[in-house]
Amino acid sequence: MGRSREKEDAESRFNSPVSISVADSSVSLLKLISILIIFVVGVVIGLVSSSHIDRYFSFRADQFNIKNIYFAADQFSSDSEKMLVNCERECALSMESFIRPLNLNHRMTDDELFWRASMVPQKEEFPFKRVPKVAFMFMTRGPLPMMPLWDRFFSGQDVDKYSIYVHALPGFELNVSNSSVFYRRQIPSQHVEWGSVSLVDGEKRLLANALLDFSNERFVLLSESCIPIYNFQTVYKYLTRSVHSFVESYDNPSRYGRGRYNRRMKPDIRLTDWRKGSQWFEIHRTLAIKIVADTKYYKLFKKYCHPSCYPDEHYIPTYLHKFYGALNANRTVTYVDWSLMGPHPATFTAVNITEGFLQSLRNNGTLCSYNTEKTSVCYLFARKFDSSALEPLLNISSQVLGF
Structure with missing residues (x-):
């Protein structure tokens, strides 16, 4: 009996640590597994939550x-x-x-504008109904005193047959009512000065802006003192049916012509190439693109044709004579009176405006060539008219001028 108890006590002391150790190990394993499960679940929840948070903040941003x-x-x-x-x-x-910009108030530089305006489609057919338009381009220092007469000239005409562009000195705003054809037709401009190459810059700027409208076929340069001496339909048909452009270009052997030539322009421009002409031109789209795209000959004029040379009287006449003479009628369609023999033409005031005077501008007895035939209709416009001439012009325009 005593031995039996001692045996049981000994076995008990021997087995007890083993049982406790196994139990402890099981508990530790369970804790480790639980911790791992909690960690994995936490990681998954964290990833999902962060994805939603990123989306939320991205969306809010x-x-x-x-x-x-x-x-x-x-x-x-x-x-x-x-x-x-x-x-x-x-x-x-x-x-x-693209084919007909409505807003003329762009932010292009001259280089950007000229580059874009010089683009020519290679596909001959137009993907739209194209009605050839005449672009009336006004170079002015400020207000247009003859605007009421021009408004009457355009009144009731097909708006798909004409467009208007105004280049004024920087800072001047042409404030007109929305009923006027000149409403919002002012282009971004820069300073121009009479007798300098900046005047050519202004002409090219007008041409380039007008070229952005692919329907513009003919381009006529006018001043604030110009008036039309025929009605719109006559002017439109005369220009759109002509096979030539109208740029005065002639050889003047005097000091006012050849005397302005600078020999440093050779060999690109020789004295035999040198031509003189009126600033007030009318040209076809093909020639307008060539003038806007030209850099080489323009730079020669900018460098060597200084104020006493008057680039506006020589650059375009010389350039067209040198390369595109066959496309030019070598005359202007804008009448100017140089009989006073001064640096500026005669100015017409209110006292000059009579029916007989206007008829003399339209039919002055001279003949000119039009599409290889002779005609008495040589001038479509006239200058230089003072603001005082406006009222008498409005009084008799319907009887004499037809508008």
Whole structure:
């Protein structure tokens, strides 16, 4: 009996640590597994949560940016900038905006403008109904005193047959009512000075802006003192049916012609190439593109034809004579009276405006060539008219001029 107890006590002391050790190990394993499960679940929850948070903040950031864009455009942009934003959304890649720009208030530099205007489609057929237009381009220092007469000239005419462009001195704004054909027809301009190459820059700027409209076929340069001496239909048919452009280009052997030539222009421009002519031209689209695209000969005039040379009287006449003489009628369609023999032509005031005077401008007894035939209709426009001439012109225009 005693031995039996001692045996049981000994076995108990021997087995007890083993049992405890096994139990402890099981508990530790369970804890480790639990910790691993909790860790994995935590990682999964963290990844999912961070994805949602990123999306949430990205979405909020986008909303914030969009709100800022609209806020800035609506609150701080000018009307022209709002139009630009709207155009970028609605007119992007629009055929209509490409072939017929409606907003003339662009931000292109001259180099950018001339480059774009010189582009020529290689495909001859037009993918739209093209009605040839006449671009009336006004070079002015400020107001257009003859504007009421021009408004009457264009009144009731097909708007698909003409376009208007105004180049004025920087800072001047042509404020007219929206009922006028001159409404919003002012182009971005720069300073021009009589007798300098900047006047040629202004002419090229007008041509380039007008060339952006692919329907413009003929381009006539006018001043603020010019008037039409025939009605619109006569002018339109005369120009659009002509096979020639109308740029005065002739050889003047005097000091006012050859005397202005600079020998440093050789060999690209020789004395035999040198020509003189009136600044007030009318040209076909083909020649307008050539003039706008020219850099080489323009740079020669800019470098060597200084104020006493008067680049506006020589650059285009010389350039066209040298390369495109066969396309030019070598005369102008704008009448100017140089009988006073001064640096400027005669100015017509109110006392000059009579029916007989206007008839003499239209039919002065001279003949000229038109499409290889002789005609008595040589001038379509006339200058130089003082603002005082406006009222008498309006009084008799319907009887004499036909508008």
